[in-house]
């Protein structure tokens with residue numbers, strides 16, 4: 506099977522560097538023969554992959570369309586303008602910057618626009634699902650800014666709005682960040698806007714996870730509420746790996762300067778072209794149907810896991826994300842993840858609001874792209890629970906997984 510879906514490209518690699526070609530084919534086989542339940546992953550389309558593996562990868566293009574520091578940018582300028590226009594129209598934003606190399610780079614640029622080193626920022630604490638860029642001491646954010654963490658209610662798992670308001674009034678942050686790597690519910694952007702306005706803070710929405718659902722009309726949009734929206738293009742949105750920033754026209758110039766030249770160099774034009782392709786796909790009725798199916802699948806998966814005895818955080822989900830504690834089945838999250846990996850079920854661990862031990866984080870974007878629906882989610886939950894309990898031997902589970910995914914190839918021949 507071709508990895509790049511451009512036979513000449515795949516053939517060129519196989520002919521010149523069989524060792525690496527073998528690795529690419531092996532990875533495609535791994536992705537196709539195991540169950541991809543990592544909440545941040547997806548299968549982008551052959552068209553997106555074609556743009557990524559294109560001649561645009563050769564082009565240097567520092568700057569922005571019409572104002573580059575290199576010659577020969579006429580065509581990549583058109584590609585970037587297309588990506589920007591499609592992003593603006595898809596999300597109803599006055600301005601879009603599509604150059605951020607990653608979600609983290611987008612957040613860095615947002616901070617560069619609105620903050621100065623030493624400023625106080627209020628964000629979801631890392632133990633409750635905040636991202637590294639939301640104040641981890643191991644990350645630039647924790648080193649350069651003074652982060653105060655809000656949390657979730659230990660019983661319900663829902664963001665503690667009273668605590669957010671109290672901390673905002675006490676610490677008077679320069680910015681409030683809403684967004685998470687694991688929060689399965691919709692974020693109340695209007696609430697965060699209200700608190701930010703009350704204390705004179707900027708509001709940054711880090712919508713890396715739900716932005717694909719927003720594109721498909723399956724989740725509320727942060728665009729009308731946040732000063733800056735940061736996002737990734739490779740999760741539910743199903744584009745290439747990369748970041749994106751949306752904002753109003755009054756911050757447009759500052760955002761662009763914060764991306765280039767403040768935090769990045771030359772734009773990756775092949776990725777920007779691939780983002781344009783993904784935005785085009787996301788504007789179709791088929792994508793809207795997919796986004797709603799992602800949520801429907803996650804809801805069924807969450808309910809079925811709860812029926813199997815796992816403790817599902819917040820009691821369910823509004824999004825593609827499900828987080829759950831497998832402790833009632835007799836093991837902690839790390840042990841469960843190991844058993845599931847041996848069975849070909851690939852997922853992550855995550856922090857749990859109510860326990861010190863780690864839980865499991867699952868997402869339904871990739872399996873939905875493959876065409877799986879509610880029936881398959883129920884089967885996945887039953888198999889997962891059997892494996893975690895140690896009732897289904899991993900070799901047998903591995904076969905069941907292979908049979909299941911065999912019916913839903915991510916890249917049909």
Ligand SMILES: Cc1ncc(COP(=O)(O)O)c(C=O)c1O
Nearest residue numbers: 607608609636684685686711713
């Ligand atoms: C909320 C949030 N912010 C930022 C990021 C960073 O994205 P990247 O890995 O592309 O840097 C992620 C990635 O998972 C995320 O979930």
